Amino acid sequence: MVNLKRMFRTGFLSFMRSGIVSLSSVLVMTITLSVLGGVLFFEHVLETTLVNIENKVDVSVYFVPGADEPTILSLQTQVNALPEVASTTYVTEKDALADFRERHANDQTTLQALDELDQNPIGGLLEIKAKDISQYESISKFFEDTSTLGVGTSSIIDHVDYNKNKAEIDTVNSILKKGRSLGFILMLVLIFLSVIITFNTVRLAIYFAREEISVMRLVGASRAHVQGPFIVEGMLYGVVATVLSLLLFLPVTYWFGVHMTDFFQGINLFTYYLTHIYEFIIILLVFGVGVGMLSSFLAARKYLRV
Amino acid sequence: MIYFNGVKKQYPKSTMALEDITLSINSGEFVSIVGHSGAGKTTLIKLILAEEAPTEGTVFFESLDVNRLKNRQLTELRRRIGTVFQDFKLLGNKTAYENISFAMEASGKSDEEIAADVPHVLDLVGLLDKREHFPGQLSGGEKQRLAIARAIINQPEVIIADEPTGNLDPINTHEIVQILKKINDLGTTIILTTHNRSVIDSIGKRVITLEKGKVIRDDKDGKYMM
Structure with a gap:
């Protein structure tokens, strides 16, 4: 000491x-x-x-217009259960339409054409965020593999935008x-x-x-x-x-x-x-x-x- | 007390510093080692302190072969030897008081012992009023007196003074020699190296003369003869 x-x-x-x-x-x-x-x-x-x-990257699943909402919500539950998924956001047909109108607020021709239709041509969508950017591919495969989806579920999906964005996601x-x-x-x-x-x-x-x-x-x-x-x-x-x-x-x-x-x-x-x-x-x-x-x-x- | 047995010291790429040195120094003696510059005086001192190792032969301090000591044993040996050098070798960023207290701290003395002994020894060498001075603020003679105070503070068995008067004027030289004689009178062995004739003649004790690394004379009541 x-x-x-x-x-x-x-x-x-x-x-x-x-x-x-x-x-x-x-x-x-x-x-x-x-x-x-x-x-x-x-x-x-x-x-x-x-x-x-990283946060700007996501995978969106677009549904056909008029798709059955309980089926969509059931799909969302399934997706949430995937280990690669961090979060999902369901955008209803109504919200998607409102969003579309907002984005085309200055495009009167498109808005008029939309008004002339009897029903909403825009389907809902499910925005999915992965825990890691490298996991988007496996998430998109989930949607390609119809056997993993419930009966009738695959028919409500219009398209998944992963493939379209694949190059950008890989670059990022x-x-x-x-x-x-x-x-x-x-x-x-x-x-x-x-x-x-x-x-x-x-x-x-x-x-x-x-x-x-x-x-x-x-x-x-x-x-x-x-x-x-x-x-x-x-x-x-x-x-x-x-x-x-x-x-x-x-x-x-x-x-x-x-x-x-x-x-x-x-x-x-x-x-x-x-x-x-x-x-x-x-x-x-x-x-x-x-x-x-x-x-x-x-x-x-x-x-x-x- | 100190024994040199067939000691030879040769530096790499250099001439022989010491050759065939066999001598003994007894307890309580005042031994002066004289010789010209380069005769081997400082090398002899360094061998006692185990600063250097001999090329051949052995150096004993009592029963200890100084070159076979472990680090801790060497530290303990050096605590039994006080050293004074021509260039003083004081600790430049410590005061006079701290230079002496450092030696006491190194040997494990308590704060109370340090507080009691340091002023006493400073008084003994006439530096009590300069206790807070740094070495740079002292004259040559004062520095050497401080070095002696540091050397004697732990009451060593031997004091080795390597050319202690080399940088001093005649008055300071006389003072230092008187202090060393007093210390010797109290029973401490003194080993002094010098090439100052008047210093040797004023001491009148054993003189070992070195020349080109060899002992050429060892007189009990010696005079300076070169």
């Missing part, structure tokens, strides 16, 4: 007295943590954008996969580079103290006694750099929130930052303190062999 207290006191004093060395280490680590934070924001923007794209699926992979690789590369830069900065800071390390060993200090305060210093680099990074994100995300929300299709980074502030604190702190301590530990160990 006494040793731990001394280790923290010595590490803290050394951090405060090392001036320019501590400052440069903290600044480099602040850049590292800012890159990490930037990666987290990028991931959020990318993921939200990809989810938005490919974009999503590549986008996520690219984001992940970019994140790993940036984090790796940041860790290397931070590690070398801390190593340089300890290099300046190599003479002192050998003196400490010669006056009879154990390895742990010498190494401990350096590890505390590394930890302090992480803590101070985390605080600086968190403060830096406030004006930066505020600016993005005010000026870039429309560009990011409604994603407000400032709001996201404030609502996820605890996650940011934990991730940056664990990363900063971890890298700082590990770098100090490894760098000091090199000069302990006296």
